[in-house]
Amino acid sequence: GENVEQHPSTLSVQEGDSAVIKCTYSDSASNYFPWYKQELGKGPQLIIDIRSNVGEKKDQRIAVTLNKTAKHFSLHITETQPEDSAVYFCAASSAHTGNQFYFGTGTSLTVIP
């Protein structure tokens, strides 16, 4: 099955700086790559996603890039704010895997005011 690896496991940045989280995947058939934000005591919330026919997608301060050849994708958060502090998860899925989603192990982001 698919194997998704996520780095780093923890990340601290100063408010206003950028944060980058990276994920790699193993199954070349994967074609959907979502990112989730999980705040303490809550369920994961979808914040941005990218499909394999697109190389980059941006939504205000958040962007995701995808390199299909290298099988990796990254989350970029610019102008970080304290409310960006949370655990972020990447995932991969495809119809090939029968609707199954495979998650990375998470990155705990702390934005220092």
Add this chain to the structure above:
Amino acid sequence: NAGVTQTPKFQVLKTGQSMTLQCAQDMNHNSMYWYRQDPGMGLRLIYYSASEGTTDKGEVPNGYNVSRLNKREFSLRLESAAPSQTSVYFCASEVAYEQYFGPGTRLTVT
């Protein structure tokens, strides 16, 4: 529009006891999922249901059973709880690959 709801929020069981975790969604989604979340391991899929009347095993199905009661409800049952099933359980529904998660059930098995 409540989204995905889960009950209970917290539960403590003794080894060997049984219980059912309830999940409901009001978004008319066909697909629903059960995950468990353990420290340092991300979310792992237990079971999923692509539509009413169908269920399939995920990555870690042993020790669990599920029922897709109707389009809205998808329950997870532990027949004989074990300490290894101590975890946070999340239900999700999905449309066009976009998953929406419930708030979770924190289960402790002693």
